[in-house]
Amino acid sequence: MMGVCFFTRPSFAIDTYQNPENFLKEAFPNATPQAKILWITKTRGEVARRILGHNFGALRQRYWRNGERTVWILDEIGKMHPITTGILVEGGAIKRIRVLIYRESRGGEVRYPFFTEQFEGATLTKNLKLDRHIDGISGATLSVRALTHLAELALYLHGEAINTP
Amino acid sequence: MIKRIVNEIRQRPPYKWHRHIGTLAAIFFVFLAVTGVAINHADALKLDQRHLASDWLLDWYGIDPETDSVSFAIVDGRRLTGTGASLYLDARRVATTDDMPVGLAEANGVLAIATANEILLLTPDGNLLERSAANLIPGPIEKLGITAKGQAIAKTPVGIFLADRNLLAWKPSQATATWSQATAVPAQLLEKIGKAERRRMLTLERVFLDLHSGRLFGSWGPYFMDGVALLLLVLVGTGLYMRFSKRGQ
Numbered sequence: 001m002m003g004v005c006f007f008t009r010p011s012f013a014i015d016t017y018q019n020p021e022n023f024l025k026e027a028f029p030n031a032t033p034q035a036k037i038l039w040i041t042k043t044r045g046e047v048a049r050r051i052l053g054h055n056f057g058a059l060r061q062r063y064w065r066n067g068e069r070t071v072w073i074l075d076e077i078g079k080m081h082p083i084t085t086g087i088l089v090e091g092g093a094i095k096r097i098r099v100l101i102y103r104e105s106r107g108g109e110v111r112y113p114f115f116t117e118q119f120e121g122a123t124l125t126k127n128l129k130l131d132r133h134i135d136g137i138s139g140a141t142l143s144v145r146a147l148t149h150l151a152e153l154a155l156y157l158h159g160e161a162i163n164t165p
Numbered sequence: 166m167i168k169r170i171v172n173e174i175r176q177r178p179p180y181k182w183h184r185h186i187g188t189l190a191a192i193f194f195v196f197l198a199v200t201g202v203a204i205n206h207a208d209a210l211k212l213d214q215r216h217l218a219s220d221w222l223l224d225w226y227g228i229d230p231e232t233d234s235v236s237f238a239i240v241d242g243r244r245l246t247g248t249g250a251s252l253y254l255d256a257r258r259v260a261t262t263d264d265m266p267v268g269l270a271e272a273n274g275v276l277a278i279a280t281a282n283e284i285l286l287l288t289p290d291g292n293l294l295e296r297s298a299a300n301l302i303p304g305p306i307e308k309l310g311i312t313a314k315g316q317a318i319a320k321t322p323v324g325i326f327l328a329d330r331n332l333l334a335w336k337p338s339q340a341t342a343t344w345s346q347a348t349a350v351p352a353q354l355l356e357k358i359g360k361a362e363r364r365r366m367l368t369l370e371r372v373f374l375d376l377h378s379g380r381l382f383g384s385w386g387p388y389f390m391d392g393v394a395l396l397l398l399v400l401v402g403t404g405l406y407m408r409f410s411k412r413g414q
Contacts, residue, residue, distance in 0.1 A: 014263075014282070020301060035333040059294045062333055075296070080213070081263075103263070142208065 015102045017111050020073050023086035023098055024064060027071045035062045038161050051128050051152045052076065063161055069095075070161055072154040076146040078104045083146050087154035092162075094122045094151055107143035115144075124155035179410075183403040190396040197393065200377040204370070212370035225381075228366050230359035236350040237269035237278070245269055245278055245287075246350055249362035252278065254291040256357045258365075268309025269345040270317035270328075277317050277332055281305040284319075286332055302326050302335045310344035318342040 024032045038061045040048065048056040064071040069090045075082035081103035088096040097119045099111035109115065115137060122130045130152060136144045207213060217223070236246035246253045247266040253259065264280035271277075275294060276287040282305065286294040304321030312318050317328040318340060327338035350358075372381065379386030 021303075037331060037333065057293060058296060059288070059292060062295065062297065073297075 013103070013105070015108065016100065017102065018086070018098055018100050020084070020086060020100055023073070023100055024071055027069070027086075027088045027096070028064065028066055033064050033066045035064055036161070037062055038157060038164065044157075044160060047128065047156055048153060051156060052149050061157060063157065065161060068162065070158045072157060073100065074150045074153060076150050076153075078107055078143040078146045080104065083110075083143060083150075085147060085150050087151060089154055089158040092123055092155070092159065094119045094155065096120065097147070097151060099147070104143060107137070107140035109137045109140050110143040110147050116147075119147075119151050122151060122155070124152060124159070128152055128156060130155075179403045179406045183400060183407060186396055186399055186403070190393055190400070193390075193393040194397065197377065197390075200373050203373050204377055207370045207373070212373060213368050215369040216365050217367045217369060217372060218364040222372070223363060223367055226367055228363055230356070231362040232355065232359055233265075234350055234355060234358070235265045235267075235347050237266065237345050238348055239269070239276065240271060244350065244354065245276065246354070246358060247278075247280070248355075248358055249365070251362055251365065252285065253358045253361070254287070256354060256361065257291055258358075258361060259287060259291040260285055260293050260296070266347075267306055268319070270309045270311050272311055272315055272317040272328065272332065273330055275332060277309060277328070279306040279309045279319060281307075284309075284332075308342075308344045310342040312340045312342055316340075320344070 021032075038044075040056050040059055040061060045056050061072070061074075069088065072087045072089070073084065074087065075084050077083075082101075083099060083104065084101035086096075086098045086100050087094060097116050099108075099116070102108050102111060115135075118132070118134050119130070122132055125131050130148065134144065134148050203210060203212065231249045234246050234248035236244050238244055243255050244253075245266065247262055247264075250261055250263070251258050252262050252266065262280055262283075262285070264282055266278050266280055268279050269276065270279075274289060276289065278285050278287070283296055284302075284306070285296045288294055302319055302321055303326075304323040306319050306321055308320040310318050310320075312327065316330075317332055318338065319326045319328070319335060320342075325338050325340070325342070326335035327340055328335050375381035375386075377390075379388070379390035382389065
């Protein structure tokens, strides 16, 4: 038998860089609006699957909206564990993206402004891709990919939320 | 005896050594090449998402069926059980969790189950409606329950928080609650989900990595693979010798 120890419970460190509540307060300095629900219909689920490369995994997504400004707190697996990311979208472009909670053992450099600032102003093309190239980080390829997909997803969901009566 | 072997080595032409060593090591080189290419493309091949359910392989790795669990009974007689890194509705796996559940609430036709770090909302048939970071409620969640009016309510070290109808927002409250209590899982169900969870613990990527390094074959495996690598160096040496020396040609 191999002398390998397997942990039955995920054994990762949870690094909280910013509390989701604080991210919301920053995005809506006057007052955080009430959360709304965007239902992940069959069509939305299929588009989300195209963006993420896997099923969305839930039937609804909460968001916060004030006029043309929406905030999305989304999770995506980097290598093994979800990266919780806050994304502020305004007028169809990303205004701010922050890694809120990071659980992977490697690749945490994606939280630094030199990386996240690349997303500011990015919009979504018809092919559901960002309108710009995002430079990668050595050793953080999967985390970079996860954040890029989340940015694309947030822009898509923003469009859906704005167009939903 | 030793003198005879040394003489034989000296006298045997290099191409013979090259041929013998090449034949001996060929199978290992193919093995290393296949596993190496697979590991290089592990993400594209989704090796980390493919789980191996072979009992003998799981036994070899020393992965035992999961027995640690926290379970809550649902009013209709079913159970939500957290074990390993998963949440099960009866014997069906419905979600991944990052911690053991601390409470359950059935409110407005939704099953809410909380861990310290997040709240998962499930439809009655077990589809994941939403998962939300518990950070939206101050402090780690300690308990989940319902009020007399059937609203979901959570307790953290900071206070008690009452959910709205859609379980979207949680507001501070003084309402009294009936807190959910974890109960023992029936042995038969625990065995079933323990085995199911066990079969999720070994990925194809792990096995390929251990095959490539030799670790799958025990503590001597890596040394054996070192030997195979040395054989490759010998082949390089004999190959170059044959290419450039008169005797080799």
